Amino acid sequence: xxxxxxxxxxxxxxxxxxxxxxxxxxxxxxxxxxxxxxxxxxxxxxxxxxxxxxxxxxxxxxxxxxxxxxxxxxxxxxxxxxxxxxxxxxxxxxxxxxxxxxxxxxxxxxxxxxxxxxxxxxxxxxxxxxxxxxxxxxxxxxxxxxxxxxxxxxxxxxxxxxxxxxxxxxxxxxxxxxxxxxxxxxxxxxxxxxxxxxxxxxxxxxxxxxxxxxxxxxxxxxxxxxxxxxxxxxxxxxxxxxxxxxxxxxxxxxxxxxxxxxxxxxxxxxxxxxxxxxxxxxxxxxxxxxxxxxxxxxxxxxxxxxxxxxxxxxxxxxxxxxxxxxxxxxxxxxxxxxxxxxxxxxxxxxxxxxxxxxxxxxxxxxxxxxxx
Numbered sequence: 241x242x243x244x245x246x247x248x249x250x251x252x253x254x255x256x257x258x259x260x261x262x263x264x265x266x267x268x269x270x271x272x273x274x275x276x277x278x279x280x281x282x283x284x285x286x287x288x289x290x291x292x293x294x295x296x297x298x299x300x301x302x303x304x305x306x307x308x309x310x311x312x313x314x315x316x317x318x319x320x321x322x323x324x325x326x327x328x329x330x331x332x333x334x335x336x337x338x339x340x341x342x343x344x345x346x347x348x349x350x351x352x353x354x355x356x357x358x359x360x361x362x363x364x365x366x367x368x369x370x371x372x373x374x375x376x377x378x379x380x381x382x383x384x385x386x387x388x389x390x391x392x393x394x395x396x397x398x399x400x401x402x403x404x405x406x407x408x409x410x411x412x413x414x415x416x417x418x419x420x421x422x423x424x425x426x427x428x429x430x431x432x433x434x435x436x437x438x439x440x441x442x443x444x445x446x447x448x449x450x451x452x453x454x455x456x457x458x459x460x461x462x463x464x465x466x467x468x469x470x471x472x473x474x475x476x477x478x479x480x481x482x483x484x485x486x487x488x489x490x491x492x493x494x495x496x497x498x499x500x501x502x503x504x505x506x507x508x509x510x511x512x513x514x515x516x517x518x519x520x521x522x523x524x525x526x527x528x529x530x531x532x533x534x535x536x537x538x539x540x541x542x543x544x545x546x547x548x549x550x551x552x553x554x555x556x557x558x559x560x561x562x563x564x565x566x567x568x569x570x571x572x573x574x575x576x577x578x579x580x581x582x583x584x585x586x587x588x589x590x591x592x593x594x595x596x597x598x599x600x601x602x603x604x605x606x607x608x609x610x611x612x
Contacts, residue, residue, distance in 0.1 A: 243268040247378060247388040249366055250395035251278060254528025254545035256349040258394055260298060261553030263357045270388070271358065272380070274365040274400075278350060280343025281505050282422050283450055283459050283536070284309050284437075287338040287345070291543035294550050300348050307344040311450075313437040315603055318490040320431065324606045345542070366391075369404045371522045390562060391524045394549070397514055398471045399530035405521055416535060416584060418463045418511040418592055421481055423503035425449055425458030428495050440491040441602065444594055445484075447493045458496040460485060463592050467510075477508035511535050513581050519574070520566035527552050532577035537591055540580045548573045 244267045248255045251273035259269045287295060287304065295301045312327045353360075370377040375387045393401025403409055430438045434451040444463035449456055462484045469476055478501050485497045500506050514533040519526045528545035535541070552569045559565040593599040 244389040245387070246270070246390045246392065247272065247366075247376075247386070248392045248394050249273075249399070249401045250393070250528070250530070251275075251350075251360060251362075252394065252396060252528065252545070253346070253349070253542050254530070254549045255392075255394035256346065256353065257294070257298075257546045258392060258527055258549035258553055259358050259360075260349065260353055261550055262556070263354060265553060265557035267556075269358045270386075271360045272364045272366060273360065273362050276363050278343070278346045279505075279507065280341075280346055281424060281457055281507060282342040283448065283457060284311075284339050285342050285345065285542040286539050287340065287546075288540060288543045289547070291546045292336065292338065294546050297550075298349070298352060300352050303348045304338055304340060304345065307340050307348070309339045309341055309344075311339070311435045311437055313439065313606075314432065315439050315441065315606060316491055317440075320491050323603055326606045342542075366400050366404065369401070369524065371524070376523050389523065390556075392552070393524065393526045393530040394528050394545075396529045397509065397512065397533045399526065401524065402516065402526055402530050405524045406516060406526070412514050412516050413533075414513045414515060415466055416511045416513070416537075417465070418461060419467070419480070419484075419508065420459065420461040420511060420536070421477065421500055421506060421508040422457055422459045423500045423506045424455055425496055425499040426455040428456065428458065428492055428499065430492065438492075440493065441593065441599060442488070442490055443596070443599060444592055445488070446592055447485075447488075447491065447496050449492065449496065458499055460493075460496060460500065461511075461592055463594065469510075471509065474506060474508075477506060480508070511537065513584065515581075519570045520563075523562060525552065525566050525569070532574070532581065534577070534581045535584050538580050538583045540583075544577055544580055548577065 246262055246267050246269055248259055248271045251271050255271055259271050263269050295304050314325045315323045317323055365381045366378055367381045368379040376391045378386050393399045395401055430449050432438060437450045439448040446461045448459040481500055485493055513535055516531055519531045527549050534544060551573045555565040555569040593602050
């Protein structure tokens with residue numbers, strides 16, 4: 241019997257995890273990614289709950305554990321003096337979780353894919369989708385035309401597949417009044433060891449540097465009303481950051497900003513969630529942030545993406561009828577995704593305090609758990 245042909249849009253955690261499992265279940269898998277390679281930058285991410293079991297099932301548990309990022313964190317004042325030092329890794333509620341550099345986990349999953357069974361097309365994207373009786377006709381941006389049995393949108397908050405099949409983005413996103421950016425900041429000296437993350441907070445703003453063996457990533461966050469911006473316009477992103485941080489005098493903020501303004505790999509986005517009533521339509525289904533972005537303030541985006549991708553793949557492998565498979569995937573995974581999304585408000589309040597009282601409370605919260 242001829243293998244089912246599937247197309248996955250997006251080579252992030254959801255897309256690569258889905259590609260791994262569908263290949264295991266004997267599907268012929270193509271992944272299309274508009275970036276030129278894996279997007280490795282960003283703050284450390286967490287593998288929690290069922291995602292820990294999934295990396296073991298995938299046979300990559302030992303590799304993930306070997307790259308675990310065990311670190312302490314410090315909150316500093318304007319002069320870079322330590323206000324509080326703590327380690328979340330050692331808190332009872334986080335014991336067993338694995339924190340890892342985003343790029344390390346992407347590389348591990350990517351390397352686990354059989355190169356003769358999964359085709360990945362970088363610098364490519366979908367232009368149009370048309371569902372036929374027994375297939376989906378896909379036209380890529382280069383004009384080439386292909387046919388697939390199923391198409392999966394694993395292409396993030398600003399999903400192309402979701403826009404083409406389900407409707408415009410504004411119908412499904414909920415904005416939470418903040419923006420964030422990250423980029424490599426390897427030449428900035430924090431005066432701390434490489435296992436120390438440093439964060440600086442002012443009202444409605446936060447700056448962080450996470451160091452790693454081979455470099456460092458800086459993060460800037462700020463509260464703001466909804467902006468008129470284009471998620472692919474990098475020069476516009478830099479101007480927005482300059483407008484919001486150009487006059488900051490605290491800690492290393494201007495150095496982080498300068499690194500971002502000169503970065504070729506800057507990532508900028510709004511803090512938002514995605515809520516799609518039904519994650520599938522015909523032969524197309526959404527997975528990961530495209531279906532249910534929780535926002536990074538929940539600390540569960542990566543785990544949620546991997547859990548959902550695994551659930552979708554196993555449902556599809558168990559049912560010859562894709563409609564039954566898609567319905568089962570949503571029934572099993574959506575309640576969990578919605579529970580994770582419900583955590584955002586309290587977490588964001590601690591990350592981006594708006595008043596002096598909230599700023600003081602956010603520091604006191606960490607003073608209670610400092611244990612190093």
